[in-house]
Amino acid sequence: MMERSLTWVAAGLLAIVMVVGAVDVVAGEVFGAFLAFKVDMSGTLCAAAIFLAWPLVERRDEHIAVDLFDPITPAWLRGLRAWLALGAALVVFGLIARGxxxxxxxxxxxxxTSAATLGYPIWPAKIACALGASVVLVTLLFKAVARLRRGEGAA
Structure with a gap:
């Protein structure tokens, strides 16, 4: 449920980015003046949106996966690879969340605040990134526990 809520916030942030982009194009074409803060704001909000949407993607296993060799890889090796990937993800997201x-x-x-002329606060976006990374970490922990409960050992 939390992942879905974070995804709705991410969608709202991306909607703001789209509106700012559209206003910038119209203002530039009609008035000859572009929004000075659009690049700063877009980067900040997109980063927050990515980290907030990541937990739901991880829970659903909808991230990019390369399965080119799966048909010829023995089942025990696929299981080992899955545990290695999960372990690496836990370490990496632990470090990301901590940082x-x-x-x-x-x-x-x-x-x-932003260095752009508008000077909007950017600390909320940084907190959103940290929150998203932490929820990904918790999601990965739940996945590891679920694998153990199903009896999917490392080898």
Whole structure:
């Protein structure tokens, strides 16, 4: 349920990016003045949207997977590969979540704003990235527990 809520927030952030982009094009064509903050805002909101949508993608296993050699790979080796991938994902997302929380909390402490002319706060987007990475980590832990309960050992 939490993953779905985070995905709705991600969709809202991407809608804002699309509206800002459309306003920028219209303002540029009609008035000859483009929005100075569009690139900054788009990058910040897209990063937050990616991290917020990632938990649902991970839970559903809808990420990109290369299965070129699956038909000729023995089942025991596919199982080992799955455990290695899950272990690597836990380590990587553990590091990402830890780093993102450090960045997010320091950004919050100084109430960091964009360098663009608008000066909008960017600390909420950094907290969103940290939250998304943390939920991915929890999702991966649940997947590992589920694999163990199903009896899918490492070999």
């Amino acid at each position: 993102m929380w450090g960045i997010a909390l320091s950004s919050l402490a100084i109430r960091e």
